[in-house]
Amino acid sequence: MEEIRIGVYICHCGFNIAGVVNVEEVAKYAATLPSVVISREYRYMCSDPGQDLIKNDIKKLGLNRVVVASCSPRMHEPTFRKAVADGGLNPYLYEHANIREHCSWVHDDKELATKKAKDLVRAAVKRVYRHEPLVVKEAPLNPNVLVVGGGIAGMQAALDIANGQNKVYLVERDPSIGGHMIQLDRTFPTLDCSECILTPKMSDVGHHPFIELFTYSEVEEVSGSIGNFKIKVRKKARHIDESKCIGCNVCEEKCPWKTDSEFEMGLAKRKAVYIPFAQAIPHLAVVDPNLCAYIKSDGKKCGACIKVCEAQAITPETLLKQTDQIVEFDVGTIIVATGYDQFDPSVIPQYGYGKYDNVLTGLHFERMTCAAGPTGGKILLKDGREPERIALVHCVGSRDQNYHEYCSRVCCMYALKYAHLAKELSKADVYQFYIDMRCFGEGYEEFYKRCSEEGVNFIRGKVAKITDEALSDEEKGKLVVISEDTLLGKLVRVPVDMVILCSALEARSDAENVARIFNLNRRADGFFLERHVKLDPVATPTDGIFIAGCCEGPRDIPDTVAQAEATAAKALSLISKGTITTEAAVSTVDESICHGCGRCEEICAFHAPKVASKNGTLVSSINETLCKGCGACAVVCPTGAISIKHFTQDEILAEVAALTEVS
Amino acid sequence: MAEFEPQIVAFCCNWCTYAAADLAGTSRVHYPPNVRIVRVMCSSMVNPLYVLKAFEGGADGVLVAGCHHSDCHYIDGPVKCDATVDKLRKVLHVLGLEDERLRRELVAASEGVVFARIIKEMVEQLKKIGPSPFKVKTEALA
Numbered sequence: 001m002e003e004i005r006i007g008v009y010i011c012h013c014g015f016n017i018a019g020v021v022n023v024e025e026v027a028k029y030a031a032t033l034p035s036v037v038i039s040r041e042y043r044y045m046c047s048d049p050g051q052d053l054i055k056n057d058i059k060k061l062g063l064n065r066v067v068v069a070s071c072s073p074r075m076h077e078p079t080f081r082k083a084v085a086d087g088g089l090n091p092y093l094y095e096h097a098n099i100r101e102h103c104s105w106v107h108d109d110k111e112l113a114t115k116k117a118k119d120l121v122r123a124a125v126k127r128v129y130r131h132e133p134l135v136v137k138e139a140p141l142n143p144n145v146l147v148v149g150g151g152i153a154g155m156q157a158a159l160d161i162a163n164g165q166n167k168v169y170l171v172e173r174d175p176s177i178g179g180h181m182i183q184l185d186r187t188f189p190t191l192d193c194s195e196c197i198l199t200p201k202m203s204d205v206g207h208h209p210f211i212e213l214f215t216y217s218e219v220e221e222v223s224g225s226i227g228n229f230k231i232k233v234r235k236k237a238r239h240i241d242e243s244k245c246i247g248c249n250v251c252e253e254k255c256p257w258k259t260d261s262e263f264e265m266g267l268a269k270r271k272a273v274y275i276p277f278a279q280a281i282p283h284l285a286v287v288d289p290n291l292c293a294y295i296k297s298d299g300k301k302c303g304a305c306i307k308v309c310e311a312q313a314i315t316p317e318t319l320l321k322q323t324d325q326i327v328e329f330d331v332g333t334i335i336v337a338t339g340y341d342q343f344d345p346s347v348i349p350q351y352g353y354g355k356y357d358n359v360l361t362g363l364h365f366e367r368m369t370c371a372a373g374p375t376g377g378k379i380l381l382k383d384g385r386e387p388e389r390i391a392l393v394h395c396v397g398s399r400d401q402n403y404h405e406y407c408s409r410v411c412c413m414y415a416l417k418y419a420h421l422a423k424e425l426s427k428a429d430v431y432q433f434y435i436d437m438r439c440f441g442e443g444y445e446e447f448y449k450r451c452s453e454e455g456v457n458f459i460r461g462k463v464a465k466i467t468d469e470a471l472s473d474e475e476k477g478k479l480v481v482i483s484e485d486t487l488l489g490k491l492v493r494v495p496v497d498m499v500i501l502c503s504a505l506e507a508r509s510d511a512e513n514v515a516r517i518f519n520l521n522r523r524a525d526g527f528f529l530e531r532h533v534k535l536d537p538v539a540t541p542t543d544g545i546f547i548a549g550c551c552e553g554p555r556d557i558p559d560t561v562a563q564a565e566a567t568a569a570k571a572l573s574l575i576s577k578g579t580i581t582t583e584a585a586v587s588t589v590d591e592s593i594c595h596g597c598g599r600c601e602e603i604c605a606f607h608a609p610k611v612a613s614k615n616g617t618l619v620s621s622i623n624e625t626l627c628k629g630c631g632a633c634a635v636v637c638p639t640g641a642i643s644i645k646h647f648t649q650d651e652i653l654a655e656v657a658a659l660t661e662v663s
Numbered sequence: 664m665a666e667f668e669p670q671i672v673a674f675c676c677n678w679c680t681y682a683a684a685d686l687a688g689t690s691r692v693h694y695p696p697n698v699r700i701v702r703v704m705c706s707s708m709v710n711p712l713y714v715l716k717a718f719e720g721g722a723d724g725v726l727v728a729g730c731h732h733s734d735c736h737y738i739d740g741p742v743k744c745d746a747t748v749d750k751l752r753k754v755l756h757v758l759g760l761e762d763e764r765l766r767r768e769l770v771a772a773s774e775g776v777v778f779a780r781i782i783k784e785m786v787e788q789l790k791k792i793g794p795s796p797f798k799v800k801t802e803a804l805a
Contacts, residue, residue: 101687
């Protein structure tokens with residue numbers, strides 16, 4: 001067996017490590033450990049001269065194992081593996097000791113921190129001694145991309161990728177693409193009409209030769225890994241013949257069954273058969289099976305739509321027999337852009353949402369001010385009158401320890417937009433109740449100034465209560481907004497006719513399920529977690545899956561679009577390379593010990609082990625492209641036949657033993 | 664005599680708890696230096712032998728920590744780890760080790776503060792119950 005020659009490198013990381021850990025002492029200590037040939041300390045190991053130390057020592061001193069003690073391996077393990085490879089060694093003959101995040105940054109007792117650093121280095125040395133060279137394999141990457149969510153984020157990402165002539169599958173849960181943005185009236189701070197800027201993009205997506213659109217569909221299953229994901233999509237039954245429907249709307253006109261329109265936030269009705277909104281893409285009718293009398297009576301009642309559909313897109317067959325379809329396809333990368341839910345303010349009872357007719361949310365106001373909306377662009381109270389006074393309440397459900405601690409980022413700006421629109425579309429006085437005005441984006445501060453000059457009343461304070469209990473004649477028949485005015489230092493009561501609650505953006509109610517399907521992590525606030533908050537903001541811990549838009553946290557349209565384009569760039573760079581490297585630290589079976597009991601098959605979530613007969617005996621074998629290297633099979637293996645490369649029992653036992661040794 | 668300083672070995676999954684410990688570092692959330700972390704890819708990778716080895720070596724406490732059940736990078740690793748830890752507790756009981764010496768926690772990548780709190784709690788608790796009986800024996804023999 002070849003002699004093991006280990007090089008140990010202790011990084012100062014400037015004062016980040018050396019300020020607490022005595023790096024010279026650690027390096028001297030490491031030099032005394034068995035098989036350590038050289039032990040050095042250096043100011044910045046990740047710098048080029050730092051890496052050159054390793055490369056030169058490998059050549060000059062014949063090192064065949066390397067340990068670097070520095071920051072987290074999640075940060076620089078790839079850097080040093082590459083340096084080791086550049087020095088001519090297999091990159092897996094390397095071990096990383098984390099003496100910054102796990103030591104110098106969390107401890108202040110220099111002596112104990114130094115002792116801990118020595119322990120960690122000793123454990124790394126014992127472990128690297130046992131490392132074996134591993135081969136990273138290349139596998140082809142499927143160039144097709146799945147984009148989940150047909151809002152502005154998903155559409156932008158899909159268009160960028162498809163414009164490079166790559167196939168995109170775009171899956172949207174609702175009957176039409178457009179997302180929340182198509183519900184908005186105008187967009188701050190430029191006040192350009194949301195529909196006008198969005199519908200051309202929707203049309204591009206709908207007609208793009210490289211985009212296959214699945215609306216009214218949901219992803220049910222994702223298996224596989226980067227380069228080769230297998231996708232299962234449930235295409236819900238529209239109960240019409242999509243190939244025949246021409247979107248003429250006659251069925252909707254004749255249908256007698258009504259319910260609140262989701263698109264119009266309940267401010268208008270829709271029918272049992274309907275097209276969600278005028279610019280819907282695809283422009284196809286959809287039948288609500290829970291409302292359609294024909295479906296509910298199994299064809300005994302109604303059937304008005306069947307009679308009027310000249311295109312014969314609606315027939316007894318489509319209404320009664322059409323079922324959900326499962327569609328399967330393969331992709332190499334996935335972009336998740338599933339958006340947000342608007343916070344439901346009814347959980348704050350003192351604001352009276354759901355109790356008072358004229359306490360509304362932001363999305364209600366968006367529909368109301370929209371010229372094509374349910375009131376024809378007029379701001380109207382429930383009884384049809386025009387309001388004389390409107391209150392805008394900021395931070396509803398956000399910046400509030402009882403609900404969401406985070407700032408929802410867009411509410412200040414959309415509240416300013418509402419103030420401007422209220423002034424433009426009505427004669428109402430506008431009162432803004434704010435905690436702080438956060439106008440950070442391009443042209444935002446200028447828009448704030450403009451609204452201030454338009455005569456909007458700004459009251460700094462969090463609203464305590466909204467009530468219809470009048471204390472004076474002026475308050476009779478009004479909604480009274482009770483708030484502290486922190487600038488005047490007193491309680492104010494402002495009687496108004498309409499209150500708009502600027503509700504927070506929150507994680508989708510089914511985000512947990514989506515996270516499970518796509519193997520995403522979530523933050524404490526429920527949004528999806530990025531791989532690195534600053535330096536890898538659209539990647540996720542799962543290779544090949546990216547996130548864009550409000551599913552990652554509240555953001556405005558420009559940020560969402562930029563992020564969507566970033567995910568497209570990520571996908572396109574993978575497609576352009578064309579191959580992926582597969583996990584090298586995977587399970588392996590010692591066939592001479594394996595009894596073929598199948599425990600590994602039972603426990604594996606990825607179906608990597610398979611027991612089969614080989615030369616007359618049952619043995620397990622691992623499909624390395626499916627194995628993710630979690631190691632669960634090795635734990636349950638009763639014979640010890642299975643081990644995980646790079647995390648073998650021998651290695652971890654040696655590491656644990658070294659950690660509990662007294663230095 | 665110096666105050667007893669418990670020795671803790673923590674098995675942390677790469678994706679969540681190891682990252683949480685990184686986050687505690689990045690955010691400079693201090694905790695006692697009594698813990699040594701072993702990085703495993705998944706908490707389901709933790710073999711009962713590793714925990715027993717730590718106690719054999721003289722660890723006063725062992726932490727096995729990984730993702731929350733819904734966050735697992737490998738779908739259902741925490742469930743498998745829970746099963747391992749349940750079995751392990753029975754073995755520790757037979758060996759005469761107190762239940763508190765083995766702690767199982769779910770700490771997400773975002774929960775750096777939680778990680779630091781757990782280590783603080785463990786150190787305090789282990790100080791109360793004293794050194795591991797294994798450690799005393801090992802030292803007595805030496």
